[in-house]
Amino acid sequence: MRRYVDFWVIGEERERAVELLRALARLGYSDAVMELKGDLAWSFEELRDAAAEAGVRLHRKLVLKPNSRKELLQELRRSRGKFEVITVICENLEVALVAARDSRVDSLIIPPKSGFRIDKGVASTIRNCVELPFSWYLANRQSFLEAALRIIQILGRRVGVIVSSASSSALLLRGPIELASLPWVLGYPQEMALDTVSKIPSQIIERNLLKLSNRYVCRGVVKIGEEDEEEVPADIL
Amino acid sequence: MARRMKKRYLLIFSEPIHNPEKVAEAIRSSYRILFGELGLASSGLKLIRGYEDGVAILRCALDSLPRAILAAATVTEIDGSGAALRVVAVSGTIRGIMRKLPRLRSGYT
Numbered sequence: 001m002r003r004y005v006d007f008w009v010i011g012e013e014r015e016r017a018v019e020l021l022r023a024l025a026r027l028g029y030s031d032a033v034m035e036l037k038g039d040l041a042w043s044f045e046e047l048r049d050a051a052a053e054a055g056v057r058l059h060r061k062l063v064l065k066p067n068s069r070k071e072l073l074q075e076l077r078r079s080r081g082k083f084e085v086i087t088v089i090c091e092n093l094e095v096a097l098v099a100a101r102d103s104r105v106d107s108l109i110i111p112p113k114s115g116f117r118i119d120k121g122v123a124s125t126i127r128n129c130v131e132l133p134f135s136w137y138l139a140n141r142q143s144f145l146e147a148a149l150r151i152i153q154i155l156g157r158r159v160g161v162i163v164s165s166a167s168s169s170a171l172l173l174r175g176p177i178e179l180a181s182l183p184w185v186l187g188y189p190q191e192m193a194l195d196t197v198s199k200i201p202s203q204i205i206e207r208n209l210l211k212l213s214n215r216y217v218c219r220g221v222v223k224i225g226e227e228d229e230e231e232v233p234a235d236i237l
Numbered sequence: 238m239a240r241r242m243k244k245r246y247l248l249i250f251s252e253p254i255h256n257p258e259k260v261a262e263a264i265r266s267s268y269r270i271l272f273g274e275l276g277l278a279s280s281g282l283k284l285i286r287g288y289e290d291g292v293a294i295l296r297c298a299l300d301s302l303p304r305a306i307l308a309a310a311t312v313t314e315i316d317g318s319g320a321a322l323r324v325v326a327v328s329g330t331i332r333g334i335m336r337k338l339p340r341l342r343s344g345y346t
């Protein structure tokens with residue numbers, strides 16, 4: 001059975017964040033990746049317990065919006081090992097080219113009016129996943145669809161695509177099948193579209209949890225042998 | 238001989254509770270904006286059953302299923318107030334949907 005992941009929800013205030021987590025559980029998600037804003041950043045453990053009570057595994061997300069390559073690298077250096085997921089909003093080509101190849105970055109968001117074109121040259125450098133935030137689609141349908149269509153056509157077969165809610169309000173959250181309907185309509189087959197809200201984000205989370213654990217040595221190498229430790233699937237290494 | 242058109246039934250919960258007729262109209266309007274009049278005509282999107290607790294069962298052509306789901310997900314407002322439409326189940330028969338309805342209704346509320 002598929003496990004669904006909402007790869008970006010925004011927690012702004014404790015009560016609303018807990019309400020958001022309950023809504024996610026009701027919608028059928030088993031994992032949620034939350035960007036914590038304001039005071040919430042200090043109460044993550046408390047929120048994680050509330051999420052577990054609701055039946056959702058909670059992970060931390062850092063969303064960066066740098067203006068230059070230097071700024072991006074500084075931010076990444078500063079935040080290394082503190083978040084399960086790091087996403088970069090690419091406002092310009094310089095940032096996009098660095099974020100696309102950096103192994104510390106998990107996903108990129110290419111805004112609808114980013115001022116640069118994704119062509120085959122840019123596409124060939126992208127190794128990280130590309131994220132499509134659904135609330136951006138709800139805010140500005142036409143320009144978002146233009147950008148999403150281009151991403152799916154050029155990058156769709158080459159890199160993983162993830163669809164997330166990107167919302168801080170329960171009313172703007174969408175269920176997994178509703179999020180998957182976006183790449184499905186844009187040309188993905190049904191199973192591949194469902195992977196954008198289950199398999200692809202799950203793999204990123206599992207890989208990063210492993211990286212953050214003390215079992216991780218370096219890329220492709222983990223410590224094994226303890227009785228209580230689970231096996232590590234080869235595809236997340 | 239003409240082949241029978243395959244259909245799918247969608248079970249939709251509205252949040253907060255709205256009249257099922259209005260829910261169906263909101264989805265049709267959203268579908269029209271996204272895919273045009275011709276798309277809407279070929280989708281065969283139709284309200285089959287509606288309940289007072291905001292539950293609606295809609296029917297559409299199998300080919301139009303992802304579009305109908307996207308149209309439902311795109312709805313953010315009904316009658317000027319904020320709304321979210323949740324597609325909680327899809328089935329090939331109305332019987333299949335009716336069988337799932339009690340379980341989903343109790344799990345959702």
